[in-house]
Amino acid sequence: MIRAGGIRVSLDTDLSDLAGICEKKLRISRDRIISVKLAKKSVDARKKSDVHFLISLDIEAKGEEKLLKTLKNATKTEKTDYRVTKLKKLPYRPVVVGFGPAGMFASLVLAMAGAKPIVLERGGDVDSRVKAVEEFQSGGKLDTECNVQFGEGGAGTFSDGKLTTGIKDRRIGWILEKLVEFGAPDEILYLAKPHIGTDKLRGAVKSLRERVISLGGEVRFNAKFCGIETKNGSLSAVRYTQNGQEHRLETQSLILATGHSARDVFELLYNEDITLSQKNFSVGVRAEHLRKDIDKAMYGDFAGHPALKAADYKLAVHLPNGRTLYTFCMCPGGHVVAASSEDGRLAVNGMSYFSRDAENSNSALLVNINTDDYGSDHPLAGMYFQRELEEKAFIAGGSDYHAPAAVLGDFMEGRVSEKLGRVKPTYRPDVRFAAPEEYLPDYVCESLRLGIKEMGKKIKGFDDNDTLLTGIESRSSSPVRINRGDDLQSVSLKGLYPCGEGAGYAGGIVSAAVDGMKCAEAVIEALSR
The missing domain is CATH 3.50.50.60 (FAD/NAD(P)-binding domain)
Structure with a gap:
């Protein structure tokens, strides 16, 4: 079997007719094909004026050695095989x-x-x-x-x-x-x-x-x-x-x-x-945007095409203060969820259903925390650091598991928000306005302000003033x-x-x-x- 990759097809292509794609794109006649299946499919949206799919096909065909020589981006591939040793005796149960x-x-x-x-x-x-x-x-x-x-x-x-x-x-x-x-x-x-x-x-x-x-x-x-x-x-x-x-x-x-x-x-x-x-980890907030805005920013005029699902993204920026701000666990068409597991401590996460069709898209915006930030060489110092931040977030949210939230435009200007913009919170039970400085270290807040502005240069509207920031995202690792x-x-x-x-x-x-x-x-x- 061979895998042919890098095959460009339009969003309107009928992917149920893979033999037809082989014939048209790879010049392999149907009578040579024994079997063909879709091995990989991705969206290429680097040019917003030309969004399309890139696919790879696993092809079983007559004369594969010859095809390997003539096709570009073709390699030999084998079926996944995983075997487990059967035990003849069981001295104890693991x-x-x-x-x-x-x-x-x-x-x-x-x-x-x-x-x-x-x-x-x-x-x-x-x-x-x-x-x-x-x-x-x-x-x-x-x-x-x-x-x-x-x-x-x-x-x-x-x-x-x-x-x-x-x-x-x-x-x-x-x-x-x-x-x-x-x-x-x-x-x-x-x-x-x-x-x-x-x-x-x-x-x-x-x-x-x-x-x-x-x-x-x-x-x-x-x-x-x-x-x-x-x-x-x-x-x-x-x-x-x-x-x-x-x-x-x-x-x-x-x-x-x-x-x-x-x-x-x-x-x-x-x-x-x-x-x-000790181990490094990261901390920050969940950023919520309107899904339609992210789809438009990522897909341009192709946003809303029936072959495209809600757009995702992955961003990272290195900052002059020596920190890195990056997105994590991006949830297209999803929700911010209450992820607390301890009394008096608050944490949030993101989730999506399979359809990814909710009004907002969200992702964690995380800043790297180094072991030097813990202030102790105790092996559990990072865990205690996490707990302290989550306790502060719990208090900032009103001490009832409401999450502290801020509208980006206010956060960038150093104000506590008083009203929502276009983006409505998905977190339940609810949010309360609070400045991120109430629960995040100053260097994290500084990194968020610097980094979000840079991310706005990569994805149009990412730094929109109505973006909602909900904290605290502290359980990424x-x-x-x-x-x-x-x-x-x-x-x-x-x-x-x-x-x-x-x-x-x-x-x-x-x-x-x-x-x-x-x-x-x-x-x-x-x-x-």
């Missing part, structure tokens, strides 16, 4: 803590190998999570154990479901194929910037869980990890609480995939003398790393496998899933000995 992307795919791989993993998830299943989140966003009480951060599917379940990643790994194709098998849309297999959307991701998460259980695994919800036991420098047992009672599981392998918001786990590990280290060696085990404890975003080894759904698979493979190897 435990996975956390059922976000890393924990889900670690559990799936373990279950496929016959390891019968036991999964402990502090939050509820995805359906009970949806109810808890809706109650909180409607003005109800925050459930600190089941919320946007904690529960089946992890934080990604209440996001845009983005599947873009900066890593290259043979496991990625398999992950995408499994997600489609579990109910994600087929288009994630070929879109250059695939996303599932929080609505479709929920169904895929449940199907993955059911597969793990069907293969002999267990998933225990509302089961909060609370301790480890060791013997001769190795893990010997895991403790957890469920329904008010403490339980104990004997095991020699624990994949710890608790996510970046399980701060009590960091404190637990620190008290157990597990080696941790973990400020702590759980140190591990080349064998993926903690440098402090044999049998402990720190995994995913929370451990500091991933940054998004796909990279976390890849890391979960790697940790599962390491556990399978240990079980095979």
